[in-house]
Structures are given as C-alpha cells and as structure tokens.
Amino acid sequence: MSRVSSFRERVAWSALSTYIMVFFVFFWTLPQSWTDRAGDPKMSLLALGAFVLIVGAQWLGRALEAPKRESQPDEREQLIALKADRIGGMVTMLGAIGVTATALLFGYNAVFLANLVLAALLIGQIAKTITQLVYFKAGA
Amino acid sequence: MPIDNDIRRLRFENGEMTQAALAEKVGVTRQTIIAIEQNKYAPSLEAAFKIADAFSVPLESVFKWSKG
Numbered sequence: 693m694s695r696v697s698s699f700r701e702r703v704a705w706s707a708l709s710t711y712i713m714v715f716f717v718f719f720w721t722l723p724q725s726w727t728d729r730a731g732d733p734k735m736s737l738l739a740l741g742a743f744v745l746i747v748g749a750q751w752l753g754r755a756l757e758a759p760k761r762e763s764q765p766d767e768r769e770q771l772i773a774l775k776a777d778r779i780g781g782m783v784t785m786l787g788a789i790g791v792t793a794t795a796l797l798f799g800y801n802a803v804f805l806a807n808l809v810l811a812a813l814l815i816g817q818i819a820k821t822i823t824q825l826v827y828f829k830a831g832a
Numbered sequence: 833m834p835i836d837n838d839i840r841r842l843r844f845e846n847g848e849m850t851q852a853a854l855a856e857k858v859g860v861t862r863q864t865i866i867a868i869e870q871n872k873y874a875p876s877l878e879a880a881f882k883i884a885d886a887f888s889v890p891l892e893s894v895f896k897w898s899k900g
Binding site: 697698699701766767768769828830831832 | 873
C-alpha cells in the first residue's frame with residue numbers, strides 16, 4: 693500500500709520548512725542581542741513582516757491550490773487541526789508567560805521583549821505544525 | 833484500538849474497490865480511509881454509516897467492537 697501525503701500534510705511540511713528557513717537568521721541573531729539586552733528593531737520588524745507574509749501566503753495557497761474534493765478538511769483533518777491548535781496554543785501561552793516573567797524580573801527594553809514575544813509566537817507555530825505532522829503519520 | 837473493521841475484505845468483495853473510490857463515496861480523503869482501515873483512526877458515527885452504505889451492508893458488518 694503506497695503512503696501518499698494528503699494536501700494538508702504537504703502544506704504542513706512546506707510551512708515547517710519555511711518557518712525554519714526564514715527564521716533561522718532571526719533565531720541566530722537573538723542570542724547575540726541577549727548579551728547587550730537590546731536586540732535589533734529592524735531584524736524584529738523584518739521577522740514580523742515575514743511571519744505575516746508566510747501565514748498570509750499559506751492561507752491564500754490553501755484556498756487556491758486545494759484539490760476540489762479536498763477544499764474542505766474532512767473530520768480526521770479537523771480533529772488533527774484541533775489537537776495541533778491545542779498544543780500550539782499551550783506552547784505559545786507558556787512562551788508568553790516566560791516573556792512576561794522575564795520583563796517583570798529583568799526589565800529588558802521593549803525591542804528585546806518584542807523579539808522574545810515573536811520567538812514565542814514562532815515556537816508555538818512550529819510546535820503546532822510538528823504536532824499536525826505527527827498526527828497525520830499516526831492516524832489521528 | 834478496540835474497534836476493528838472489515839473494510840479491506842469488503843473492498844475486495846466489491847470488485848476491488850479502491851480506497852480513493854471509497855473515500856469519494858464517503859466524502860473523506862483517501863488518507864482517512866487508510867487510517868480507518870489500519871485501525872489508526874475511529875471514524876465518526878456518520879462516516880461509519882456512510883462506509884457501511886457504500887458497501888450496502890449494515891454497520892455491524894463493517895465495524896466490530898471488542899470489549900475490554
């Protein structure tokens with residue numbers, strides 16, 4: 693029996709690889725800005741813009757490229773999406789709590805904290821996408 | 833999973849119906865049919881009835897629940 697990926701599984705793979713590729717530089721620069729507790733606002737805005745563009749492009753791509761019979765997710769795909777949203781949401785929430793605690797305890801400047809918030813959002817998205825891929829492989 | 837099924841046999845008995853053809857009849861993706869057939873995913877009641885209807889057999893001829 694051949695294992696053919698569904699449209700949504702392929703979308704998840706492309707999303708994961710794009711997140712990792714585009715934000716590699718961003719995550720690379722984050723530890724460097726940690727030492728001076730500042731961060732580069734240009735890099736943050738660039739990363740934020742890229743993040744919005746990627747999510748927007750994925751929505752558009754899904755709407756335009758979905759095969760006709762797969763235009764709506766079926767019940768298993770909806771269940772996987774819900775489970776992945778839950779995990780991704782929990783990771784993002786933990787990240788937000790971590791950033792808040794960092795701000796309260798150490799009082800870093802706004803740009804550096806914005807970098808941390810962005811990192812939390814991205815890690816949440818990556819966790820969500822990985823969860824989707826795991827459930828697509830496992831069945832549901 | 834305590835729910836077993838005879839989808840593979842029923843497909844064979846229905847002229848080697850393909851997973852894609854069954855998926856089309858049920859209104860799910862082929863990957864979902866594969867997951868159900870391999871007991872990796874328990875379908876909703878509606879999808880289960882649709883699968884039984886695709887083979888023109890009652891629900892209990894497709895799915896079996898083993899207690900414990």
